[in-house]
Amino acid sequence: MDNVIRVQTPGALLARGGIYAALIFMAVVYLAPLLVMLLTSVKTLEDIRAGNLLSLPREITFQPWLHAWSEACTGIRCEGIGGYVWNSVQIVVPAVVISTAIGALNGYALTKWRFKGQEWVFGMLLFGCFIPFQVILLPMAQTLGWLGLGSTTTGLVLVHVVYGIAFTTLFFRNYYVNVPDELIAAAKLDGAGFFRIFLRILLPVSTPIIVVTVIWQFTQVWNDFLFGVAYSSHETQPVTVALNNVVNSTTGVREYNVDMAAAMIAALPTLLVYVLAGKYFVRGLTAGSVKG
Amino acid sequence: MSALEIRNVRKDFGRTRVLREVSLSIDSGEFLILVGPSGCGKSTLMNAIAGLEPVTDGSILIGNEEVTWRTPAERDIAMVFQSYALYPSMTVRQNIAFGLEMRKVPKAEREATVERVAKLLQITPLLDRKPSQLSGGQRQRVAMGRAIARQPTVYLFDEPLSNLDAKLRVEMRTEIKKLHQTLGTTIVYVTHDQIEAMTLADRIAVMREGRLLQLGTPDEVYNDPVDMFVASFMGSPSMNFIPAQLVRDEHGISLAIGAASDPYRLPFPAARTTPDLDAWVGRRVVLGLRPEHISERTPWGEEDANTHPLTTEVTVAEPTGADILLRVRLGEDEVNARVSPKQNVTPGDRLPLQVDMARAVLFDPERETRIA
Ligand SMILES: Nc1ncnc2c1ncn2[C@@H]1O[C@H](COP(=O)(O)OP(=O)(O)O)[C@@H](O)[C@H]1O
Ligand SMILES: [Mg+2]
Numbered sequence: 001m002d003n004v005i006r007v008q009t010p011g012a013l014l015a016r017g018g019i020y021a022a023l024i025f026m027a028v029v030y031l032a033p034l035l036v037m038l039l040t041s042v043k044t045l046e047d048i049r050a051g052n053l054l055s056l057p058r059e060i061t062f063q064p065w066l067h068a069w070s071e072a073c074t075g076i077r078c079e080g081i082g083g084y085v086w087n088s089v090q091i092v093v094p095a096v097v098i099s100t101a102i103g104a105l106n107g108y109a110l111t112k113w114r115f116k117g118q119e120w121v122f123g124m125l126l127f128g129c130f131i132p133f134q135v136i137l138l139p140m141a142q143t144l145g146w147l148g149l150g151s152t153t154t155g156l157v158l159v160h161v162v163y164g165i166a167f168t169t170l171f172f173r174n175y176y177v178n179v180p181d182e183l184i185a186a187a188k189l190d191g192a193g194f195f196r197i198f199l200r201i202l203l204p205v206s207t208p209i210i211v212v213t214v215i216w217q218f219t220q221v222w223n224d225f226l227f228g229v230a231y232s233s234h235e236t237q238p239v240t241v242a243l244n245n246v247v248n249s250t251t252g253v254r255e256y257n258v259d260m261a262a263a264m265i266a267a268l269p270t271l272l273v274y275v276l277a278g279k280y281f282v283r284g285l286t287a288g289s290v291k292g
Numbered sequence: 293m294s295a296l297e298i299r300n301v302r303k304d305f306g307r308t309r310v311l312r313e314v315s316l317s318i319d320s321g322e323f324l325i326l327v328g329p330s331g332c333g334k335s336t337l338m339n340a341i342a343g344l345e346p347v348t349d350g351s352i353l354i355g356n357e358e359v360t361w362r363t364p365a366e367r368d369i370a371m372v373f374q375s376y377a378l379y380p381s382m383t384v385r386q387n388i389a390f391g392l393e394m395r396k397v398p399k400a401e402r403e404a405t406v407e408r409v410a411k412l413l414q415i416t417p418l419l420d421r422k423p424s425q426l427s428g429g430q431r432q433r434v435a436m437g438r439a440i441a442r443q444p445t446v447y448l449f450d451e452p453l454s455n456l457d458a459k460l461r462v463e464m465r466t467e468i469k470k471l472h473q474t475l476g477t478t479i480v481y482v483t484h485d486q487i488e489a490m491t492l493a494d495r496i497a498v499m500r501e502g503r504l505l506q507l508g509t510p511d512e513v514y515n516d517p518v519d520m521f522v523a524s525f526m527g528s529p530s531m532n533f534i535p536a537q538l539v540r541d542e543h544g545i546s547l548a549i550g551a552a553s554d555p556y557r558l559p560f561p562a563a564r565t566t567p568d569l570d571a572w573v574g575r576r577v578v579l580g581l582r583p584e585h586i587s588e589r590t591p592w593g594e595e596d597a598n599t600h601p602l603t604t605e606v607t608v609a610e611p612t613g614a615d616i617l618l619r620v621r622l623g624e625d626e627v628n629a630r631v632s633p634k635q636n637v638t639p640g641d642r643l644p645l646q647v648d649m650a651r652a653v654l655f656d657p658e659r660e661t662r663i664a
Contacts (some may be wrong), residue, residue, distance in 0.1 A: 182377035185344050188440075189363040191394035202392075204381030 012073060041065065042182060047255055064257035068265060072258055074245035075234075079264050084242035088269075090153050091238055095160035096217045096268035102161070103168020103213060104206065108198050110169070112184045113174040122173070130167030133226050136163075151233035158233060160221045167220075168213050175209040176202065211280040219270050239266045295320040295357065295478040296341065296446050301350035303336055303502075310336045310619040311512075312502040313350070318480065318495075321629035323472050325489045326482045327525065328499035334482045337499075338450050342365050353658065355445045356425075365394075370439035371448040374455060376431045378423035384410075384434050385419040391442045400509045409437045411469075439532075440475070449481040453488065464531045465491060486526050490514065515651055523580050523653065529617060532586075532627040534579040535657070540570045545569060547579050550623030560597050560664070563651055567663050569654075577663060580653040583617065586645055593646040602645045609637045620645065 007010070031119050033236055036053050041064050043057040050058075070080035109115075111180030139149070140159055179202065187197045228238040237245075243266045274281070296318045303311035318324045323455045326334050339345040342366045343364040351360045359367050360375060370391070378387050385406055392402045393479045401539050410416040423431060432452065439447055453467075463487035469492055472479060483489055489496050490510045497507045498521075499629045506518045516533075536547040537555070548555035558579070586602070593599040607626060608619040616637060618629040629645060637643060654663040 045653075091301055180375055180377065182373045182375050183379065185339075185342070185364070186371065186373060186438075187378040187379070187390070188344065188364040189342060189369060189371050190391035191391075193365075196394065215532070 011024075021148055021261050024126060025033070028112045037264055040120040041264050043257055045255065045257060047252070058263065061257075064255070065265070067255075068246070068262035071248055072246045072255075072262060074242050075249050077234075081239055081242045081265060084237055084239040084264065085237055086237040087153070087232075087242075088240070091156045091160065091228075092197055092218060095157045097219045098157070099161045099164035099168050099217055100210065100213045102165050103170075103209070104172045104203070105198065106165065107172025107174075107176045108202055109194075110173050111117060111179075112113055112181065112197075112202075113194065125169050126164075129170060131166075132162075137226070137230055140227075143231060144187075151231065151234045151236060153232075156227060156231055156236065159227050160217075160224065164217050164220065166176040171209055171213045171216070172206075174176055175206070179205065190193045208280060211277050212254045215273055215277055222270050236257050242266075293320050294318060295322070295354070296480065297353040297356075298337075299353070300340070301352065302339070302348045303333070303340055304348045305641055310502050311340070311659060314499075314502070314504050315350075316497055316504060316507055317561075318478060320478055321369045321476045323479045323481065323494045325493035325496045326480060326499060327484060327486060327489045327496060329525070330484060333502040334499060334500045336452055336481065338371070338482060341446070342369050342371050342448055350588055358454055369448060370442050370444045370446075371450065372435045372439050372452045374451040376435040377439075378431055378434055380423055383420050383422055384415065384426070384437075387423070387434055388437045388441050391438065393571075395442070395635050405441050408608050409441045412440070412463040413437050423430065428456055431455060431463065432464060436471070440471075445478065447477055449479060451482050452485070454485070455484070461485075461488075468492065469545045469572045478487060486528060490526070496526075498525060501525050508598075510598055517580075517618045517653065518662055520580070520663065523655075529583050532579075532581045532583065532622075532657070534581060534622060534625065534627060536577055536579045536623075538569070538575055538577050538654070540573045540658075545573070547577070549579070554625055556602070558600055558647060558652075559598075560652065560654070564652075566664050572663060577655045578660075580655060581627070581629040581647065581649075582651065583628040585648040585651055586620070586622075586627060587642050587648070588631045589646045593648070596648070596650075598650040599646050599648045602647050602648050603642055604645065606637055606641050609639055618643075624626060 006016075032054075039054070040048060040055060040062045042060070042062065043051075044061055044063075045056050061160065065159055067081045068080060072080050074081065074084075095282045106125070110118055144155045144159070147155070147158075155239060183201060184197055187201050192200065222238075222239065225240045225244070228241045230242065231245070232238065243262050245261045294317045296648055298314055298316050301311055301314045302309070314337060316324075320607065326337065328334055329352075336345065340347050343359070343362060343366075345489065346587055353359065354369065369405055371593055378384075379390065382390065388406045392405060395404070406419070407416070410419055413436060415430065415437060416436070418426060418430055423434070424639075426434065426660050432455075435452070453464050456464060456475060468481075470475075472492075481492060486624055493510050495508060495514045498505045498513060500521055506513055506522050508516070513522060514526050517526065520533065521662045522637045524533070532551055534547075535557075536549045537552075537558075538560075539546055539548050543559060545565050546557050546559040550556050589601065593601075602622070605621045606618050607621065610617040611633060614633070616631050616633055616635060618631060618637065620629050620643070631643075631645070633638065635643075655664055
């Protein structure tokens with residue numbers, strides 16, 4: 001029993017049944033592609049040809065996964081996507097850490113240290129959330145060129161940090177607005193300065209919003225394709241670009257199982273992050289004020 | 293020595309003028325209470341003293357040093373907030389020690405101070421708890437402990453007890469008074485509870501709409517209010533304002549209350565008449581009488597020259613335990629009276645009462661200022 005008192009008339013039961021049926025149907029529709037990917041990635045090629053998309057594998061093989069990781073061809077090279085996963089990690093980790101840290105500081109400054117023109121700064125940041133990727137593609141390429149960061153991992157990190165700050169700042173600002181100002185006033189009177197108040201008073205109560213921001217940024221940066229394809233060389237390509245190359249550069253026999261395994265590998269980190277921290281994500285999004 | 297001096301302080305928020313030329317001076321060891329209706333600028337004044345908000349004009353001196361443009365940390369002030377503002381991620385111990393740590397007090401000394409303060413406030417068993425594990429009263433104590441630990445020149449309390457229930461509030465009030473007596477600290481304390489004001493204060497400052505109306509001892513503010521606002525703000529139930537006509541006859545000045553044809557006459561004490569009062573003879577004034585000055589007849593009342601009999605109808609009787617509050621007719625209006633609980637009163641009765649005019653005050657009915 002779920003401890004709720006409900007109307008038990010036949011009509012209400014029927015309506016509830018209908019709602020559940022609709023929900024289950026939509027969940028199935030939503031999950032079907034993932035299931036197909038997973039099934040296909042552990043089938044042999046003969047198996048794939050013999051059955052349909054949803055048929056179970058006759059024997060489970062992890063060969064496609066190993067192949068995708070270390071042998072699949074991206075363009076002319078056939079080294080698998082393993083190296084590109086590492087490229088992505090090198091882009092994602094600094095980009096997420098830096099953009100989250102800057103967002104936290106921005107949110108703190110915007111809510112707890114009033115300064116001239118803060119409304120304006122916040123307005124511009126908000127505007128930043130609505131700038132589409134495509135608009136900044138060319139000017140950013142030029143900027144990276146000037147900075148000597150074209151086709152480098154550092155350049156990609158920079159792009160993701162700059163693009164992400166608008167979002168991370170917004171997250172932290174909305175969270176810190178609910179932290180009572182008196183807490184900051186008390187710390188000021190106790191003799192703490194800007195950074196000390198941030199590190200000792202605010203940061204320890206920021207876990208929910210840090211989790212939200214990290215998940216958001218991780219997903220955004222890891223899944224990014226456009227910046228990755230535009231601003232990287234073969235050496236610095238993220239896994240999303242490599243995946244595209246794997247799928248597009250197959251000559252001769254099309255190895256669906258390898259393609260699917262590669263896609264699964266590319267998607268796994270974001271899936272894992274959600275599974276591990278999703279609970280905190282929801283909690284953080286709905287977290288109210290910090291109680292003293 | 294004055295511990296804190298405020299000179300002509302003004303504070304505007306954009307076009308809203310919140311503080312208008314506030315000046316006051318507090319002696320070292322003095323307990324000053326700031327009272328006034330909600331929104332009159334009490335918290336704004338406290339924030340200005342603390343340095344949390346810059347003033348628009350004027351200056352602030354702490355310990356005879358100009359601090360108007362110093363940061364809160366440089367002012368040697370501690371503040372207790374209405375919401376307590378305890379650091380949620382720190383234990384009680386860390387909360388109390390934080391200010392000392394920021395001021396680079398050595399660890400051993402910090403620990404000794406925390407123990408001493410905790411003992412003083414009886415919160416030693418709570419030292420390792422987080423604020424979220426404390427009750428309202430306990431949080432209140434911790435907030436005070438945090439202020440006491442640093443031993444600043446001036447303590448600011450902004451409505452520190454208003455989030456507590458009535459019983460706890462009375463307990464903490466006594467405790468704060470005791471603390472002030474043992475530590476001899478200088479305190480500026482905001483409240484809108486006039487009993488808190490009367491019981492705690494060395495002096496009371498009454499504010500209204502960003503102005504300081506009166507600054508005086510509780511006795512002065514209660515018995516000698518500068519205007520009708522101060523008179524009505526202090527005391528519960530508040531002072532009766534009785535429309536009257538000022539008349540002069542062979543016995544001196546008196547007040548005629550009620551119908552012009554058959555007024556009830558109350559002589560005004562000769563000792564309290566001023567030369568200015570002559571100008572008011574024949575004009576309408578407001579007589580201010582506190583409820584306790586209209587009471588049951590007493591033997592001394594018969595002999596006292598300023599006490600006059602009044603027999604009148606009771607419309608409402610509210611026993612409070614310690615006494616009975618009455619609504620009685622006086623002239624064309626009803627006024628509040630306060631009688632001993634031994635009196636047997638039923639509404640509708642005519643009751644023999646007496647009016648003590650020794651503390652009566654007179655106001656200008658238009659400008660609401662004090663006349664005598
Ligand atoms: N930061 C602010 N911006 C604009 N107006 C303010 C600000 N702080 C206070 N006020 C205004 O100043 C007036 C006095 O507020 P406050 O000092 O908090 O009153 P009190 O503590 O006496 O209840 C109120 O009218 C309030 O709206
Ligand atoms: Mg206030």
